[in-house]
Every structure is written in structure tokens, then in C-alpha cells.
Amino acid sequence: MTQTLFGTDGVRGRANSWPMTAEVALRLGAAAGRYFRRDNHEYRVVIGKDTRLSGYMIENALTAGFLSTGMNVFLLGPVPTPAVAYLTRSLRADVGVMISASHNPAADNGIKFFGPNGFKLSDEAEATIAELLESGVAPAAPENIGRARRFEDARGRYIEYAKTTFPGGKRLEGLRIVVDCANGAAYRTAPAVLWELGADVIPIGVDPDGTNINANCGSTHPEAAARKVLETRADIGICLDGDADRLILIDETGAVADGDQIMGLIATRWAAEGKLAGKTLVSTVMSNLGLERHLQSQGIAMERTSVGDRNVVERMQAGGFNLGGEQSGHIVMTDHTSTGDGLIAALQFLGFMVETGKKASQLAKVFKPIPQRLVNLRYTEGTAPLESDEVLSAIQKCEKMLEGSGRLLIRKSGTEPLIRVMAEDEDPAKLEKVLNMVVQAVKNAC
Numbered sequence: 001m002t003q004t005l006f007g008t009d010g011v012r013g014r015a016n017s018w019p020m021t022a023e024v025a026l027r028l029g030a031a032a033g034r035y036f037r038r039d040n041h042e043y044r045v046v047i048g049k050d051t052r053l054s055g056y057m058i059e060n061a062l063t064a065g066f067l068s069t070g071m072n073v074f075l076l077g078p079v080p081t082p083a084v085a086y087l088t089r090s091l092r093a094d095v096g097v098m099i100s101a102s103h104n105p106a107a108d109n110g111i112k113f114f115g116p117n118g119f120k121l122s123d124e125a126e127a128t129i130a131e132l133l134e135s136g137v138a139p140a141a142p143e144n145i146g147r148a149r150r151f152e153d154a155r156g157r158y159i160e161y162a163k164t165t166f167p168g169g170k171r172l173e174g175l176r177i178v179v180d181c182a183n184g185a186a187y188r189t190a191p192a193v194l195w196e197l198g199a200d201v202i203p204i205g206v207d208p209d210g211t212n213i214n215a216n217c218g219s220t221h222p223e224a225a226a227r228k229v230l231e232t233r234a235d236i237g238i239c240l241d242g243d244a245d246r247l248i249l250i251d252e253t254g255a256v257a258d259g260d261q262i263m264g265l266i267a268t269r270w271a272a273e274g275k276l277a278g279k280t281l282v283s284t285v286m287s288n289l290g291l292e293r294h295l296q297s298q299g300i301a302m303e304r305t306s307v308g309d310r311n312v313v314e315r316m317q318a319g320g321f322n323l324g325g326e327q328s329g330h331i332v333m334t335d336h337t338s339t340g341d342g343l344i345a346a347l348q349f350l351g352f353m354v355e356t357g358k359k360a361s362q363l364a365k366v367f368k369p370i371p372q373r374l375v376n377l378r379y380t381e382g383t384a385p386l387e388s389d390e391v392l393s394a395i396q397k398c399e400k401m402l403e404g405s406g407r408l409l410i411r412k413s414g415t416e417p418l419i420r421v422m423a424e425d426e427d428p429a430k431l432e433k434v435l436n437m438v439v440q441a442v443k444n445a446c
Contacts, residue, residue: 008414012110015054029065053210080244182218246329282324
């Protein structure tokens with residue numbers, strides 16, 4: 001269990017199936033409580049969640065586990081993941097927990113942990129918690145059981161903080177903004193922040209019913225926001241995912257800008273203003289080669305990590321960098337946040353629009369992407385398709401074909417039973433040939 005409980009972003013799986021069961025959540029809460037509560041001082045944990053129906057079950061089980069070890073629990077209700085990270089620091093909590101499966105379908109759920117500094121836990125900390133879960137922990141004495149209460153001001157505190165990250169003295173008056181909250185955790189916070197800053201807000205994806213999170217909306221389905229932008233003649237569309245730690249933008253023409261374009265803009269402007277620490281952007285192996293070449297032309301370095309915003313943040317901390325993220329829309333700005341924050345990243349972009357007077361389409365096309373395609377292939381858990389001789393042979397041949405002009409990346413998803421095959425090359429025909437060869441080999445192996 002210790003090797004498979006935690007993935008690339010906490011614990012995640014189908015609700016009411018291992019590991020996302022009430023029993024595991026109860027034991028996980030107790031294990032995490034024991035890990036963080038190491039003496040007799042008063043300890044506290046904050047727990048937030050998104051809008052999934054299974055969140056109620058997981059929240060109550062986690063709470064019971066923490067209480068059993070003497071931790072006091074503050075229940076935040078539905079709030080974005082970055083709000084949990086912020087409130088963990090703001091409330092001087094010892095641990096923060098977000099119950100969410102991010103961009104996954106409603107049937108999934110997950111548990112993410114944040115340390116007292118608001119950053120996600122290291123692999124070593126997660127491994128220790130998993131070991132404690134497996135071995136069992138001693139409960140607190142009856143008189144030392146923790147207390148739980150609702151923290152009613154969680155949403156308001158995060159809203160006020162998010163507004164402080166917008167350029168001082170500036171307002172959003174005159175801008176019509178579509179914001180798609182994916183029927184998720186930001187369905188109240190994001191529209192409120194934008195409206196209070198003066199925008200004309202057109203919210204969609206703000207009617208969660210427990211089963212419609214990320215369903216044909218949000219950052220994984222930006223088509224809905226694109227249609228609404230064109231229909232309402234909006235200046236920009238903002239697409240968040242289920243827990244609001246990702247951002248995809250729609251310009252006024254309906255064109256989509258992914259995380260690479262957003263990071264490219266922020267990095268370029270911050271470098272020009274002397275604000276980009278180490279004149280370096282940290283991204284992952286998934287970011288487009290066009291972004292790397294653009295940054296190089298601006299005298300900006302780009303460091304790549306393995307996929308996962310936690311890997312990005314760890315490299316940022318080690319190198320003293322203040323900007324990083326992923327093509328998928330995680331944007332981490334450690335001057336403001338300790339994890340990906342879709343809303344605060346959007347406020348940076350909106351600030352550039354206000355300061356320059358330029359349209360979203362003029363700012364969102366920072367570089368010309370190298371043709372890139374990503375194919376996701378579902379596999380049966382327990383199998384090892386990437387160890388197939390056919391797959392290994394196809395990868396070797398294709399890497400030779402792409403040498404000097406493109407890249408090939410094949411990996412297992414850390415959050416779903418998927419093989420992700422990404423290829424990019426300056427020659428679209430070669431790109432398709434390479435992609436088809438590898439995809440067919442993986443399909444045969446699956």
C-alpha cells in the first residue's frame with residue numbers, strides 16, 4: 001500500500017473504491033494527524049473540498065481520523081485548492097487538506113495535503129504517512145480528542161486576498177469577462193473577485209449539483225466558454241478546472257490560450273520589469289518547444305521538470321525561482337501563491353490588459369507553437385504496456401526520426417489509468433507518422 005497510495009498529486013481514485021473509501025480516508029486522517037501532531041500542543045488542520053457528491057463522505061471520514069489523534073479541525077466547505085493552501089498559512093494551521101480530484105470526472109475524488117507553509121508535502125512525508133496508515137496509529141486519550149467546527153469566513157478571506165494580487169490602483173471597469181467555474185470549487189469565489197474589481201461578469205459553470213463538475217465545461221472543455229465569449233461579445237474568457245488551480249484563457253475571437261502562452265507572457269513581462277527571479281521559468285517536459293525557443297530569444301532560461309505542479313514547485317524552491325507551471329494551466333507565482341492558482345494567474349493577465357490597453361488576442365499569442373499532439377490511451381491497471389518490446393522498439397525508432405527537430409514523450413498518468421503519448425515536430429506529416437506508430441504499439445500492448 002505504501003508504494004501505491006499516493007500518486008503525483010496526493011491520493012486519487014474512483015469514489016467508494018480503494019483508495020477513495022471512507023475507511024481509507026478515516027485511517028489516512030489518523031495517520032496524517034499522528035504525523036503532524038508530535039507533542040501535546042494544540043494542533044489544527046483546515047479541510048476544504050470541491051463540489052463532488054462524495055466530498056461529504058470523505059470530509060467526514062477524514063475529520064474523524066484527525067479528531068481521533070487530537071487534531072482540531074476547521075471545515076472550510078467548498079473552496080479552491082489555492083484557498084486551502086493560503087488559509088493553511090493564514091490560520092497558522094499545521095496541515096491543510098483539499099478533497100478534490102481536480103479536472104477528473106465527478107465519479108473520482110482525491111485528497112491533497114499541504115504543510116504549514118502552504119506547500120504540498122514531499123514524497124518522503126507522503127511515504128511516512130502511508131507507512132503510518134499501514135501500521136496503525138495510537139488514538140488520543142478520551143480527554144484529548146479534537147474538536148471540529150465550520151470556518152464560515154473561508155471564502156471571504158480568500159476573495160480579499162486574491163484581490164490584493166491585482167495591480168494597485170487598477171480596476172476592471174469596462175471589461176466584459178466570461179468566467180467558467182467548471183461547476184467546481186470556485187463557483188462563488190471567482191465571479192465575486194472579478195465583479196468586486198469592477199468587471200461586467202458573465203458566469204457559467206456555476207450550478208454544481210454534485211455530479212456535474214468538469215462536465216463539458218471548465219479548463220478541460222473550453223468550448224463552452226469560447227461560445228459564450230462570442231455570443232456576448234466579451235473581452236475575454238477565463239476557464240478554471242474543478243478545484244480552480246488551473247487556467248485556460250479565451251481571447252475575444254474565441255481562440256484558446258493554454259498554460260504555455262500564459263507563462264510565456266508573464267515571464268516576458270516580468271523579465272522586462274526585473275521581477276523574474278533568476279531570469280528563469282520552470283516548466284515541465286510537456287511544454288511546447290516553441291515556448292522554450294521564444295524564451296531563449298528573450299534571454300530567459302527555461303528549466304524542465306517531470307510532469308506535476310509539485311515537481312515544478314520543488315525546482316522553483318531549490319533554484320530560488322518565482323514563476324513556473326504547466327501547459328495544462330497550473331501557474332505558480334510564489335510571490336503570491338504556494339501552489340497553482342487559476343484565478344490569481346487570470347488576474348495577472350487581466351492586469352496586463354488594463355496596463356497596456358491591449359486586447360486579449362494581442363497578449364495571448366506570445367509565440368508560435370511547434371505542432372504538438374497528445375493522445376491518451378486507457379489501460380487496465382496492473383498491466384505494463386510501456387514494458388512491451390513492441391512499444392520500446394517503436395519509441396526507439398520514432399526518437400531517431402525526430403532527432404534535432406522534435407520530441408517524443410510517453411508516460412503513465414499519475415492520476416488516471418492512462419498512457420499519455422505526446423509528440424511534437426516542425427513537420428506535421430512526420431509528427432502524425434510518429435504519433436500513429438507509437439499509439440498503435442501501445443494499443444497492441446494494452
